[in-house]
Amino acid sequence: MTGPKTGVVIYDATLRDGQHAVRHQLGATALRRYAEAADAARIPVVEVGHGNGLGASSLQVGMAAVSDDEMLATTRAALRHSRLAAFMLPGWGSSTDLRRAVAHGVDIVRIGVHATESSLAERHLGVLRDAGVEAQCVLMMSHLASPEELAEHAGQAAGYGAQAVGIMDSAGHLLPADVTARITAIGAATGGRPVIFHGHNNLGMAVANSLAAAQAGAGIIDACARGFGAGAGNTQLEVVVPVLERCGFDTGIDLYGLLDAADVAERELVPSAPVPTPMSIVSGLAGVFSGFKHRVLELAGPAGVDPRDVFFELGRRQAVAGQEDLIVDVVAQLKESR
Incomplete structure (x- = not known):
């Protein structure tokens, strides 16, 4: 493709969403080895944590193999180029968890809320804003809301201080046209802030949906090495990056390093690569x-x-x-x- 490429930020959720695939049992050594490989590949953002985020380790949704503090400290020490990110669901995590994450040197924290409950993010986004870290907000289960509803709640999240806002296709239910409509509406409602798309692969559409999101103006695309993630897995990182590059989007990621990181994930993290079952x-x-x-x-x-x-x-x-x-x-x- 000729002409200048449009930049898109790849947000690697392997060490957080991928925890769902192993019941949150990734140990410190596995976290460190993958983080080092992701960093070497110049992946811009690496997220780490319990699958349900900060403060979520529990009997109800699964006890993590290591604490939030150890996960954050281990990954922070492994990253020289990539930014460190964490995720929190209000109700599982608290403002105290956010402040502890900030103390560990996180660069970005995402607050996840149900698609029509943006008000639940207001207090936590304020805590992050006051702490001086980048605050993002994602609207989960986005298939349950119309593009117009999502745009309304994305605009509210932006008003609360979210510096990037977007959607999670938490159930892997959306098709490319659905994604296009939602990303377009959110982009028009959030004052030029980067728009996020996070796909799941239940219907085998995660890469296609991620491409549709980028083409509709999303500036942040989530993915996981080997598709490692809940259920059928997430958008497969080492596939979506070259697809985006071929379609005119600049990710800044080293291809060989990316493929090496996928090999590390297969060896250290993934008992078997998730597929639509x-x-x-x-x-x-x-x-x-x-x-x-x-x-x-x-x-x-x-x-x-x-x-x-x-x-x-x-x-x-x-x-x-x-x-x-x-x-x-x-x-x-x-x-x-x-």
Whole structure:
């Protein structure tokens, strides 16, 4: 492609969203080795943490192998070029967790909220703004809101101080036209701030959706090495980067270093590369958060309930991340009705 390329920032969520694939059991050595490889590849941003973010290690959603403090300190020490990022869901994490992350030298913190609940981010974005770190906000389960609703809440988040705002396709439910409409609407509502897209691969569309997002004006694209992530995985980092480059977007990432980092991820992090499976396809069709898969399978089998029915019922109820307890109720109801 001729002419100047448009810059896009790649945000590597391997060491955070990827935790879902191993039930949050990445140890300090694995974190360090992958972070070093990502840094060598000049990946701009590396995010680390429990899969559900700061303060989320718990019996309800899974105990992490190491503490937030150790994850942040280990990764910070490994990064010489890449910026360090963390993620927090209000309710799991608190302002105290944010301040501890800042003390560990994070450069960026994202606050994740449900697609139509931007007001929950206001206080935490203020804490980050006062601390002098870059504050971002992502609207999760974005398929549950129209482009107009997302634009409204993205604009509110920007008003609260978010320096970048965007969406997570948390259930891997969107198609490229859906993404284009949402990113375009958000871009028009956020005063020129970078727009974020974070894709999941339940329907095999994560790379195509990420490209559609960039072409619609998204300036930050999330991805994970080997697609390592919840359910069917995330946008595959070592695939989406060369695709974006071929389509005229400059990522600034070294290709050979990127491929080396993917090899490190396969060796150190990923027991098997995530792919769309029958269950993750159902999750995507139902519009249910990919991270519910393990818990659904654990509960449905012993109860003699078809896990596909559980996913479609959770989708009907519009279940969102953090509502894992709802799985118990759904399985019990389906067992009784059977």
